[in-house]
Amino acid sequence: VLETGWEVFGRAGYTRRQLDGSATGVYIGLFNLEHASTALAEVASIDTYTLTGTLHSAVAGRLSYWLGLTGPSVVVDTACSSSLVALHLACNALRRGECAMAVVGGASVLLSPAGYVLYSQTHGMSPSGRCRAFSGKADGMVRAEGCGAVLLKRLSLAQRDGDPILALITGSAVNQDGRSNGFAAPSGAAQQAVSRRLWRRRSSNPAPSTW
Incomplete structure (x- = not known):
C-alpha cells in the first residue's frame, strides 16, 4: 500500500x-x-x-x-x-x-493455506477455478x-x-442485507434496493448503464 x-x-x-x-x-x-x-x-x-x-x-x-x-x-x-x-x-x-x-x-x-480451507469449508470456492461475475454459470469465487x-x-x-482526470464518479450508495437468505450470502433484494436508491437520488435513467 x-x-x-x-x-x-x-x-x-x-x-x-x-x-x-x-x-x-x-x-x-x-x-x-x-x-x-x-x-x-x-x-x-x-x-x-x-x-x-x-x-x-x-x-x-x-x-x-x-x-x-x-x-x-x-x-x-x-x-x-x-x-x-x-x-x-x-x-x-x-x-x-x-x-x-x-x-x-x-x-x-495470500500467505497461508488456511484461507483456502476456510472458504472451502463454507463451499464458497469455485470448483471450476473460475470467477464468472453476473453469469448464470457462476459457481463460486477464486482467491487472488x-x-x-x-x-x-x-x-x-x-x-x-x-490535474489529469481519468474518470468521474457521479454517485455512490451503501447498504446492508439485514436478515436475508444467509449471513455470508449476498442478498439480491438488498442490492437492487441500494441501486434504486442511488438512481433516484441522482434522478437518472439507469437504462444506459453497463457493467
Missing part, C-alpha cells in the same frame, strides 16, 4: 513536498487477516515492529505518516466490498470538505492477491489545478 500509494501520487504529478502537511485523506479497504496471523504465529519472533506491522489501522496510517498527510486516515473492513465502501466514504469526505483530495485503495495478500489505488479530488478543484 505504501508503494502503490506513492506511485498514485507520482502519476498524478504530486511531489512529496507538495503533499507534506496537505489535507489529503487515505481510505484503504482491507479484510484479509493472513499477514497478521502469519506474523503472530510464532510468539518468540515478535519484536518491536510487530505491533505496527500487523495492525490494520497502520496500513493507512503509515502512508499518512510517511507523506505527512493530515486528512482522515481510515481502514475499512466490509468483507468483499471493503474498497468500494472506502471509495464511498472518501467521496463523502470530499463533498463535506474533510479533505482536499483522497487516495483510495485495497490490498490482499494484489494492490490497487486511485486518487480522488473534487472535479472543480482538479480542473482548476490542471
